[in-house]
Structures are given as C-alpha cells and as structure tokens.
Amino acid sequence: MAGGTRITETTQYLTFMLHKEVFAVDISKIREVLEFTSVTKVPRTPQFMCGVINLRGSVVPVVDMRLKFNLEASEKTVNTCIIIVEITHDDGEVTVMGALADSVQEVMELEPSQIEDPPKIGTRLRSDFLMGVGKHNDRFIMLLDIDRIFSPEELSTIQAAA
Amino acid sequence: MAKIMTVDDSASVRQMVSLTMKGAGYDVVEAVDGKDALAKLKGDKVDMVVTDLNMPNMDGIELIRQLRALADYKFVPIIMLTTESQATRKQEGKDAGATGWIVKPFKPAQLLGVIKKVLG
Amino acid sequence: MSVEIDTSAFTEEAYELLSELEDSLLELEESPGDQELIGRVFRAMHTIKGSGAMFGFDAVAEFTHEVETVFDMARNGTISVTKELINLTLAARDQIRAILDAAGGGSPANEENAQRIIAGLRGLVPGAGGGAAGGAAAAKGKGKKPVVEAGPHSYRIRVKPHADIFANGTNPILLLNELREMGESRIIALTDDLPDIGALDPEQCYLSWEVFLTTEKDENAIQDVFIFVDDECDVNVRLLDREENLSTDAEPKKLGQILVERGDIDQEDLEEALQPLGDRLVDAGVVGKDQIRAALTEQQLVQEKREKKKKAEAATSVRVPSDKLDNLVDLVGELVTVQARLNQTSASVGDHDLQLISEEVERLTAELRDNTMSIRMLAIGTTFNKFKRLVRDLSLELGKKIEMTTEGAETELDKTVIDQLNDPLVHIIRNSIDHGVENPKDRLAAGKPEEGLIHLAAVHSGASVLISVADDGKGLDPQFLKRKAIEKGILPPDVELTDKEAYQLIFGAGFSTAEKITNVSGRGVGMDVVRKSIDALRGQIDVQSELGKGTTITLKLPLTLAIIEGLLVEIAHDFFVLPLAAVEECVELSRDRVANAHGRHVINVRDEIVPYIRIRDRFGIEGESPEIEQIVISEVDDKRVGFVVDRVIGQHQTVIKNLGKNFEHSEEFSGATILGDGTVALILDLQKMVRFVQHEEAEENSGGE
Numbered sequence: 001m002a003g004g005t006r007i008t009e010t011t012q013y014l015t016f017m018l019h020k021e022v023f024a025v026d027i028s029k030i031r032e033v034l035e036f037t038s039v040t041k042v043p044r045t046p047q048f049m050c051g052v053i054n055l056r057g058s059v060v061p062v063v064d065m066r067l068k069f070n071l072e073a074s075e076k077t078v079n080t081c082i083i084i085v086e087i088t089h090d091d092g093e094v095t096v097m098g099a100l101a102d103s104v105q106e107v108m109e110l111e112p113s114q115i116e117d118p119p120k121i122g123t124r125l126r127s128d129f130l131m132g133v134g135k136h137n138d139r140f141i142m143l144l145d146i147d148r149i150f151s152p153e154e155l156s157t158i159q160a161a162a
Numbered sequence: 163m164a165k166i167m168t169v170d171d172s173a174s175v176r177q178m179v180s181l182t183m184k185g186a187g188y189d190v191v192e193a194v195d196g197k198d199a200l201a202k203l204k205g206d207k208v209d210m211v212v213t214d215l216n217m218p219n220m221d222g223i224e225l226i227r228q229l230r231a232l233a234d235y236k237f238v239p240i241i242m243l244t245t246e247s248q249a250t251r252k253q254e255g256k257d258a259g260a261t262g263w264i265v266k267p268f269k270p271a272q273l274l275g276v277i278k279k280v281l282g
Numbered sequence: 283m284s285v286e287i288d289t290s291a292f293t294e295e296a297y298e299l300l301s302e303l304e305d306s307l308l309e310l311e312e313s314p315g316d317q318e319l320i321g322r323v324f325r326a327m328h329t330i331k332g333s334g335a336m337f338g339f340d341a342v343a344e345f346t347h348e349v350e351t352v353f354d355m356a357r358n359g360t361i362s363v364t365k366e367l368i369n370l371t372l373a374a375r376d377q378i379r380a381i382l383d384a385a386g387g388g389s390p391a392n393e394e395n396a397q398r399i400i401a402g403l404r405g406l407v408p409g410a411g412g413g414a415a416g417g418a419a420a421a422k423g424k425g426k427k428p429v430v431e432a433g434p435h436s437y438r439i440r441v442k443p444h445a446d447i448f449a450n451g452t453n454p455i456l457l458l459n460e461l462r463e464m465g466e467s468r469i470i471a472l473t474d475d476l477p478d479i480g481a482l483d484p485e486q487c488y489l490s491w492e493v494f495l496t497t498e499k500d501e502n503a504i505q506d507v508f509i510f511v512d513d514e515c516d517v518n519v520r521l522l523d524r525e526e527n528l529s530t531d532a533e534p535k536k537l538g539q540i541l542v543e544r545g546d547i548d549q550e551d552l553e554e555a556l557q558p559l560g561d562r563l564v565d566a567g568v569v570g571k572d573q574i575r576a577a578l579t580e581q582q583l584v585q586e587k588r589e590k591k592k593k594a595e596a597a598t599s600v601r602v603p604s605d606k607l608d609n610l611v612d613l614v615g616e617l618v619t620v621q622a623r624l625n626q627t628s629a630s631v632g633d634h635d636l637q638l639i640s641e642e643v644e645r646l647t648a649e650l651r652d653n654t655m656s657i658r659m660l661a662i663g664t665t666f667n668k669f670k671r672l673v674r675d676l677s678l679e680l681g682k683k684i685e686m687t688t689e690g691a692e693t694e695l696d697k698t699v700i701d702q703l704n705d706p707l708v709h710i711i712r713n714s715i716d717h718g719v720e721n722p723k724d725r726l727a728a729g730k731p732e733e734g735l736i737h738l739a740a741v742h743s744g745a746s747v748l749i750s751v752a753d754d755g756k757g758l759d760p761q762f763l764k765r766k767a768i769e770k771g772i773l774p775p776d777v778e779l780t781d782k783e784a785y786q787l788i789f790g791a792g793f794s795t796a797e798k799i800t801n802v803s804g805r806g807v808g809m810d811v812v813r814k815s816i817d818a819l820r821g822q823i824d825v826q827s828e829l830g831k832g833t834t835i836t837l838k839l840p841l842t843l844a845i846i847e848g849l850l851v852e853i854a855h856d857f858f859v860l861p862l863a864a865v866e867e868c869v870e871l872s873r874d875r876v877a878n879a880h881g882r883h884v885i886n887v888r889d890e891i892v893p894y895i896r897i898r899d900r901f902g903i904e905g906e907s908p909e910i911e912q913i914v915i916s917e918v919d920d921k922r923v924g925f926v927v928d929r930v931i932g933q934h935q936t937v938i939k940n941l942g943k944n945f946e947h948s949e950e951f952s953g954a955t956i957l958g959d960g961t962v963a964l965i966l967d968l969q970k971m972v973r974f975v976q977h978e979e980a981e982e983n984s985g986g987e
Contacts, residue, residue, distance in 0.1 A: 038961055040856070040857075040954070040961060040962040040963065040964065041856070042941070042945055042948055042951065042964060043900070043901030043902060043903070043948075043950075043964075044900075044901065044902075044948065044950070045945070045948060049944070051962075052941065052954055052962050052964075053962060054956045054960050054961065054962050057616060057619065057956065058939065059939040059940070059941065059942070059953075059954045059956070059962055061941075061942060061944045061945065089943075095942060095943060095944075097944070152943050152944060152946070155944045230449070236449075236485075237448050237449075237451050237453075238451050239451040239452070239453075240451055256450070256513065259449060259450050259451070260450065260451075261450050261451035261452055261510060262509075262510035263510070279456065279460065279510070280451070280452070280453070280456065280510070281456075282453065282455075282456045282459065
C-alpha cells in the first residue's frame with residue numbers, strides 16, 4: 001500500500017520550491033529554517049548527501065532534495081535555504097536533519113478534503129515518498145512523508161559508485 | 163629493535179653478553195677487539211656499544227676515543243666493562259667518552275638494566 | 283554522625299582490601315612460594331584487623347586475627363602455602379565480607395561457618411592447638427625490629443647537566459624517564475639558559491630540570507639514577523615532605539620563602555621585590571621565569587600533599603550522581619569549542635593582550651578538560667579482576683581446568699561504559715567456560731593441553747576500545763548453529779548464511795546450543811542480553827571462531843565522550859582532523875619524489891619504506907595538489923603509513939561529535955568536530971582507512987589480471 005497513513009485532520013504545512021514545483025512538509029516536523037551556510041561534504045557518500053553543518057554545536061546532516069528526487073542540480077541563490085526537520089525513526093528515536101530547498105514559500109492549512117491519495121504514476125516521484133497530494137488555488141502540492149524519505153534505508157550512505 | 167655491538171677478546175664473556183642481549187630481543191654484532199670493532203662499525207651502524215677495556219691490538223679506551231671522533235658515533239651510548247680494581251681505568255674511560263660502566267662479574271639482569279638506562 | 287562517616291571510610295577501605303586480598307590469594311595459588319605475595323596477604327589481613335578494631339568492628343577484628351595468625355606462620359615458613367590454606371583463606375575472606383555486609387544492614391553472617399573456617403585453619407598448624415599457635419605467633423611478632431614507615435615521600439630533584447653531557451653519549455631524557463618511572467612526578471624544564479637560535483650549538487645541553495617526585499623509593503635510589511653522570515651533571519635531591527612542611531596547622535610556605543630556602547634568591551631580594559612578586563623578580567633579572575614556575579610547583583606540591591593528608595584524615599571519597607558529571611562533560615565540550623574560536627579570533631585580531639588572555643584560557647580549558655575526563659575514566663582492570671574469581675569458581679564447579687589471562691588492564695574507559703560492560707562480559711565468559719572450553723579429558727583427546735585458556739584483553743583503537751574474550755576451546759560450528767536455528771524456527775529452512783552470520787546467531791533471544799542444560803548456561807538467556815547491552819552502548823560485536831581451535835568475541839565500544847588531541851590538516855578547502863596520538867612525524871612530498879617512486883605510493887623515510895595514501899584521491903577531492911604536499915606519518919596497526927594532505931595546520935583540541943545514523947557506513951570517519959570558525963571538519967579513522975585500502979588493493983590485484 002503506497003502513501004502510508006491517510007490524513008484525517010486539518011494540518012498546517014510549510015511549502016517550499018524545488019525546480020518550480022511546490023512541496024510541503026507537516027509543520028510539526030519542522031524545527032527551523034536556516035539560510036544556506038557552508039556545508040562540509042562527507043567523502044564517498046551519495047551525491048544527494050550534501051554533507052554536514054554546524055547547528056549551534058551539533059553536527060547535522062543535510063540532504064539536497066533536488067538530487068534526492070532525481071531533479072537536476074541548481075546553483076545556490078540568496079533564496080536557497082536549509083529546512084531543519086525532526087525525523088522520527090521506526091524505533092522511536094528522533095534525529096535532526098536538514099533539507100536543502102530552492103526557497104521557502106508559506107505556511108498553509110489544508111483540510112483532509114483538500115488532500116487526495118498520492119497517484120501511483122504521473123508525479124515523477126516515488127509514491128511512497130508522498131503522504132498525499134494537496135490542492136490549493138488550482139495548484140498541486142506534494143505532501144512529503146519526510147520520515148520515510150529521511151529514513152536510514154533511504155539515505156543509506158553505502159559508497160556510491162565513484 | 164636496537165642493534166648493539168659487544169667487543170671483548172674473551173669468547174666466553176662475549177657469548178654471555180651476546181646471549182643476554184639476544185634474549186632480550188636486541189640484535190647483536192660481535193667483535194674481538196678494538197680494531198675488529200672499528201672495521202665492523204664502519205660498514206654497519208649500531209645503536210650502542212658494550213666494550214671490554216683490556217684487549218689486544220686496540221684496547222677499549224682507544225676504541226672509545228676513536229669512535230667519539232666519528233660523526234656517526236659521537237653521541238652513541240658506549241658502556242665499558244671494568245673490574246673493581248680498575249678505578250683509574252674507569253676514569254680514563256669516562257674521559258675518553260664512555261657513557262657508563264659495568265663492573266665484572268655481573269649478572270645478565272644487571273647488564274640489561276644498564277642497557278635500558280642508557281639506550282631507553 | 284561522625285561515627286557514621288568514619289565507619290563508611292573503614293568499610294570502603296576494607297572492601298578494597300578484600301578484593302586485593304582475593305587477587306593476591308589467586309596469584310599465590312599459582313606461585314605458592316612467592317614471599318612477596320604472602321607478605322601482601324598478611325599485610326591486607328593485618329590492616330583489616332587493625333582498623334576494624336579501631337572502628338569498633340570487633341567481630342571483624344577477632345575473626346581476622348585468627349586468620350592472620352595462621353598466615354603469619356606461612357610468612358615465617360612454619361607452615362607452607364597449600365591449596366587447602368588458600369581455599370580456607372578465600373573462604374575466610376568471604377566470611378569477613380559477610381560480616382561487613384551484615385554490619386551494613388545485610389543479612390547476619392553465618393557464625394558456624396566462621397567457626398568451621400577457624401577450626402580448619404587451626405588444623406593446618408602442626409602439632410600445637412590453635413591457642414598456643416596464636417600465642418607463639420604473637421610473641422614472634424613482638425620480637426621483630428620496628429620497620430621505618432615506608433610511605434611515599436616527595437622529593438625535589440634539581441638536574442643540571444653540564445653543557446657537554448651529550449659528548450659521553452648520555453641522553454638526559456632517559457634519566458628523567460627513569461625518575462618518572464619511580465613514582466608520580468612533575469617535571470619542569472628550565473629554559474632560561476637557552477640562547478637565541480643563532481647562538482645555539484646543537485651539540486650542547488642548555489636545559490636543566492626540576493623534578494618533583496613522589497615515590498616509595500629512598501634518596502639513594504634517586505642518586506643511583508645519576509650514577510654514570512657524576513661528573514657531567516649536578517644533581518641536588520631534597521626531601522620536601524618533612525613533617526614540619528606537612529603539619530596541617532602551619533601555613534604552607536610562601537613563594538618567596540621557598541625561593542629563599544632553595545637558594546634561588548636571598549632574603550633581601552625577597553623584601554625588595556614583594557609585589558607583585560613573581561613579575562618583579564623576573565623583571566629584576568634575579569630569577570628566571572622557569573625558576574618561579576618551579577618554585578610555584580613546589581608550593582603546589584606541598585599544598586597538595588597536605589590536602590591529601592587532610593583528606594585521609596576525613597572522608598575518602600565523594601559520591602556524585604553521574605548525570606551531574608555528564609552535564610559537566612557537555613559543558614566542557616562546549617567550552618573547548620568556544621576556546622578554539624577565541625584562539626582563532628585573537629590570532630587574527632593580533633592584539634597582544636588578547637592573545638595572552640586567550641593562551642591563559644587555553645591552558646585552563648585543557649586542564650579542566652583533562653580533570654573532567656579523568657573523573658569519569660576508570661581502568662578496566664578492576665572489572666577484569668572480578669572475573670578471575672568467576673573463572674576459578676565456575677571451572678571448579680564444571681570440573682574443567684581453566685587459566686585466565688588478561689591484557690590491557692590499564693586501558694581506561696568511561697565509567698558508564700565500564701558499569702554497563704560487566705553483565706555482558708559475565709555472560710560471554712560464562713559461555714566460554716561452559717560451551718567453549720572442553721573438559722580435560724576431551725582436551726587431552728584432541729591433543730590440547732589439559733588446562734584451557736581464556737584471554738581477556740582491552741585495547742584502544744582509534745576512537746574505540748576493543749575488548750575481547752578469547753578461548754582455546756572447541757570453537758563454533760556454523761553448520762550446527764544453522765541447523766539449530768532452523769530447528770527452532772528462527773530461520774527458514776532454505777536460508778543462506780555466511781559463517782560470520784551464523785556466529786551472530788548465538789546472540790539471538792531463546793537460542794541455546796548446549797545439548798544439556800547446566801546450572802551455568804544453556805537456557806538461552808544470556809547471550810541475547812549481551813547483544814542488547816552492547817547495542818545500548820552503540821557498540822559492535824565481532825565473532826571469530828575456528829572449529830577445534832577456539833572462539834574470540836570482540837566488543838567494539840565507542841569512546842562516548844571523547845575529546846581528543848587532533849592534528850588539523852587541509853586539502854583544497856576541506857579540513858580534516860587526524861588523531862594526534864597516532865601521528866609520528868610530518869615529511870614533505872615533492873613532485874620529483876613522487877616521480878622517482880615510479881607510480882608506487884611509497885616514500886623512503888630515513889631508509890625505511892613507508893607506504894602512503896593520498897587522501898585527495900581517496901576522497902575524490904577536486905583541484906590541483908600543491909607543488910609540495912605534506913605526508914603525515916602515523917602508526918596504524920603497528921605499521922607506519924603516510925597520509926598525504928595539502929597543508930598541516932596544527933594541533934587541535936577536538937570534541938568528537940557523532941556523525942549519526944545516516945553516516946553509519948562512512949566508516950573512514952570516526953566523527954566530526956566544529957572548528958573555531960564554526961565550520962565542520964571530519965575526523966579520520968586512520969585504521970579503517972588503511973584496512974579499506976588494503977582490502978581494495980588486494981581485490982584489484984586478485985581480479986585485475
């Protein structure tokens with residue numbers, strides 16, 4: 001079954017842009033949004049693993065969302081930002097991670113009726129990465145299952161072919 | 163492991179010194195007198211020299227003096243084997259540049275103690 | 283109230299002595315003739331008896347007296363040390379413990395048991411009944427010469443080699459090392475005579491030292507260190523802790539007083555220059571900075587000694603909840619990071635005063651860090667020793683003969699890790715004794731020595747500690763393990779398993795390979811506890827086994843709160859930290875040197891061929907390498923290996939931050955650290971890197987042709 005749990009409550013989402021598409025993450029998952037700072041690349045890890053940053057004394061990994069979704073890479077701009085999210089693992093452990101996005105848009109509220117199950121095809125995204133697709137002012141918003149996308153299995157850093 | 167030369171005209175002393183040092187893991191080069199020692203040392207650098215004083219051809223004091231004149235052996239530890247009655251010889255040896263001494267007869271443990279002392 | 287504190291001091295000491303006693307007895311069992319060990323056992327008994335009586339533990343004193351009496355005869359050679367004596371004394375040791383436990387609120391000690399032990403001990407005395415023997419021993423004891431109290435003393439040793447000391451092949455460092463080995467020491471180098479670099483003759487010795495040594499040895503032993511350099515070195519030894527110096531009522535000596543007494547200055551100099559004393563003295567050129575430093579150290583030492591004495595008079599230790607310590611360690615970690623930033627900022631601002639402050643903070647931070655870490659670090663030896671008894675009792679119970687050896691008892695580990703290691707290690711050792719080591723008959727039949735061996739070892743490896751339990755028993759049979767797992771329905775019948783995976787099965791819940799259940803193990807609980815505890819410590823378990831030869835279980839544990847000394851290096855614009863402990867030297871690698879090696883990655887360092895790894899290539903870092911690169915030569919797995927970087931920046935106090943789950947597979951890094959400017963640098967795990975490279979090269983070579 002793709003799509004995971006159905007959304008049954010009105011929830012606030014933070015929307016952000018990746019390659020001219022709008023994505024959103026449940027706002028309760030988000031800790032803060034940072035301007036792009038220098039990221040230390042960890043060698044011999046997959047391309048989408050940007051590296052690590054210093055978040056007030058903690059070392060936090062950052063994932064390039066474009067590359068993770070197989071979109072083309074882009075130059076950093078003044079709008080480029082790192083969204084700091086809290087990921088809950090299967091074993092209940094919480095880790096903090098960063099998601100590199102083109103820009104942050106707005107916080108919006110979506111009712112369950114505005115959300116549809118993720119379509120199995122047509123989104124160019126793996127359907128299990130989505131919690132659903134929201135509709136807002138005639139635009140589609142990809143609601144991401146961030147726990148799933150940032151799970152260790154997905155981010156497994158087994159050395160990428162050099 | 164450090165390499166040590168033992169110089170003595172007495173085969174039994176040489177053997178005892180040599181066995182003791184080999185037992186402790188050192189590489190050992192043997193020489194029968196000062197002349198032999200100098201010849202062997204020119205081709206083969208050692209980390210320490212243990213020499214008797216009374217030897218034919220070239221005695222220990224002369225050997226120490228000549229070694230100290232060589233750039234390679236200027237600061238290498240040199241231990242001389244003396245007997246109780248040789249107090250003046252001991253001073254001569256020190257003046258020639260010996261690092262320390264062991265009074266004969268000695269036990270293997272004493273020898274190793276002295277080696278550790280000057281070689282680390 | 284005061285009584286309570288006092289008794290706890292006694293019981294604490296007594297428990298310690300009892301565990302020492304146990305170790306000594308077990309050692310004595312192996313070498314029954316060892317007078318020193320007999321002496322040690324006797325002394326432990328004697329101290330327990332003496333202080334027991336003083337603290338009102340009459341039951342302990344009375345009972346211990348009986349045991350001591352018999353052991354005194356062993357000491358005097360009247361009776362010999364037999365297996366029986368050892369067994370009885372061990373039982374007695376347990377009995378004393380029971381009495382102590384009872385006094386501390388535990389269940390009352392078994393009085394009959396005590397009588398039995400005493401009767402047994404008296405039975406060992408030839409001819410006479412117990413009472414008479416006791417009397418004889420007591421009389422003998424009184425006739426003995428009073429022994430001078432041996433306790434450690436503190437000395438100040440001034441070592442001033444003559445300038446030409448090197449000419450006789452003497453290395454003064456070795457002399458200092460010898461002193462250092464004699465006890466607890468602090469060494470201060472006096473560098474005031476050091477000329478400017480232009481005027482410096484490298485074949486002359488300009489340094490002298492002041493050594494503050496606290497040792498059990500006497501002054502003669504100290505003088506003996508300098509026996510060969512009588513004419514080439516001035517040595518002055520002075521006892522520091524004479525009673526008047528240490529009497530707790532007297533004020534500790536003032537700095538000036540000490541300088542005067544030491545002959546560094548005279549009374550006039552002192553009075554002229556009283557404030558601020560140190561600076562003024564230095565400015566006036568009366569004494570050098572180092573002399574002041576040495577005098578200060580002396581002052582400190584005497585003060586510390588007094589503190590110690592005071593402490594011994596009052597309580598012996600303070601118990602603190604460990605989360606308070608955790609907090610402290612976190613804060614120190616933060617402080618170290620901030621300090622690095624202060625350092626960098628003050629260097630770039632170039633303000634001299636600021637730099638002085640920064641240096642001072644750096645010194646304090648380092649001291650604070652070391653102190654904090656040392657509070658939490660314990661040697662694993664105490665834990666190892668506990669297992670000696672376990673092995674002894676268990677092998678006896680199972681009718682096996684097993685010797686346990688240990689290695690690396692001095693390896694220090696965080697206290698929490700040690701505490702949590704106890705249970706898993708007990709299970710592993712039990713398992714080895716029960717399942718691993720065969721009974722004597724089978725061993726002989728298999729052509730092995732009758733006595734089995736269990737080897738416990740601890741060693742630091744990068745940012746980890748490896749603790750291994752090795753036995754020379756029958757080893758694990760992967761086929762058997764697999765069959766068993768399938769039988770129990772843990773694995774599907776058609777499963778494919780490597781040997782390594784099969785070994786890991788023993789850590790599964792409800793998995794027992796024992797054919798028959800013994801008292802010890804075989805119920806399938808135990809080894810899964812090991813897995814859980816080690817997981818909780820974020821450690822790893824590695825099992826190696828050879829059928830018929832034995833099994834080695836290695837626990838790899840991270841140093842949880844590691845702050846390490848690192849070497850900061852740069853490649854392109856990326857920074858990395860290498861653990862400084864492994865670094866031996868840095869040499870330059872020029873392009874011609876690379877060309878001369880004909881494509882092989884080796885370099886000749888003083889006639890030794892050292893292979894090197896180009897980190898730039900390994901990590902695929904882009905850009906051109908500089909004309910001259912640096913090779914950091916480190917010792918990895920007992921071999922010298924070079925690591926090529928663009929630039930070596932310098933020493934860096936490194937707070938290790940975990941890279942987290944997502945980089946679990948990036949094993950070449952043991953973590954990350956935050957630099958002074960806020961960027962993150964990765965910490966290299968050199969050992970892992972070398973192993974990966976070796977592995978990859980081996981594969982290339984085998985598959986390439």
